[in-house]
Amino acid sequence: MADTDTQLIKGELLARISEKMKQLDSMRPIPADVLGRLHEETRLVHTYHSNAIEGNTLTLQETKLILEEGLTIGGKSLREHIEATNNAKAFDRMEELAKKKCSIDHIIIQEIHEIVTRGILEDAGRYRTRNVRITGAVKSSPDWSKIAKLMDELIEKITENSEHPIETASFLHHRFVEIHPFSDGNGRVARLLTNLYLIARDYPPVVLKKEDRGKYYKCLRAADTGNLGPFANYIAKAVDENLTLYLSISGGNDELLPLKELAMETPYSQEYLSLRARQGLLDAVKIGKTWHSSKHAVGQYLSEHGKKDI
Known part of the structure; x- marks a missing residue:
């Protein structure tokens, strides 16, 4: 997060988000059946896109059939099926924690990772104990022996911050994947933690889309060099878009x-x-x-x- 008072996110975009948040607040309490539909739809598209960003080849419709009908899709790997069900379960758990306004800590981070990678990784839910090299990264991930300390610092920063929530969520997302605390599954967990932070502050969840994968990684690479602005605006645009979807439920x-x-x-x-x-x-x-x-x-x-x- 910047040490200056300069906001990273474009003023016009923040003003639009603020106006939509006021409009959404005026609609509360949103009827339970409407909230249920919003949850199911967002859970599905988040699961599909978050997995697709990482290379999962299931389509949106195939993901829907797995989650809602429990079907097995021919020609798709067991791992891809597990990734779909795991990510959806992790989304549910993330929402439970967010509604309780839980602060993000080591226990929550490791619990979400364990759900995401259950049945896939032997070290599910545990910080890595070896060094890794990320293809395409500007710099190497920190030595594994420094992870606990770096995660302590990250948790402290997001707990005590006074920046705009979307800026903080963007910082959390980028710094988490930069630390790369787990052997695998860091991107999926980062997207869930971003939503946990936002939902706990009454924002709707965001969906980072597979179609924007190139821009997503480009903005993360810019943040690797110290420029968080493009990524903060990328996340803010996702918040803005989902606010539009939430407001559309009122019709008219x-x-x-x-x-x-x-x-x-x-x-x-x-x-x-x-x-x-x-x-x-x-x-x-x-x-x-x-x-x-x-x-x-x-x-x-x-x-x-x-x-x-x-």
Whole structure:
């Protein structure tokens, strides 16, 4: 975390997140059945994307069949099946801990790792006792003998910090994978710990997508050189997108619709709105391969950047 008062995250993005958080707070308490649907959907997509980032070849639909139907997918390895069920169980445990506002400590970190790697690693839930070399890393992982001390320092920093929660969550994520405390499974655990920290502070969970894997690793490499800004903004964008998904449950002007449908009520084409979405000027999320936004977001874009007469 920076020693200055300068925020790492773009002001416009933080302001948008803050506004959405206020809107989400005004919707509480969210009905139990709605919360249940949100949990199941987020659990599924997080499990799929987090595993896919690490090379698991299960599709989203195959992951869904394994988690919801207990099916075995032909042509897929036993390890890939175990990774799916383990990560989903770890997501459930992470949410339980977050709802209790539990502080992240050694016990929680090792418990989550044990769930994620149960039946896969012999040292599941235990810090590594050997040195490792990470392909593509800017610098080598710390010597195994220093892990306990470095993890002590990380836990202390995130416990006593006064930075914005998203900045702290970004720092936690990067520093954890930089320390690389376990022999394997560090990325999956880091993404779960990031969500534990955010949910405990009333943010919705984030999903880091397989399609953005290249950007994810590029931002982590920048953080390796001391520049946490790109990664903090990457995490903030994920928070912003999931807030949009959560707000869409209220329907009305916040309901998510394909840009093709929304474009018909604007002076612009679907292609132009897609461009503005990619540029971050139009508040939108990509679901599958299709950009979605809301009437509220399009109206806001028109008032700030475009023609006001629809």
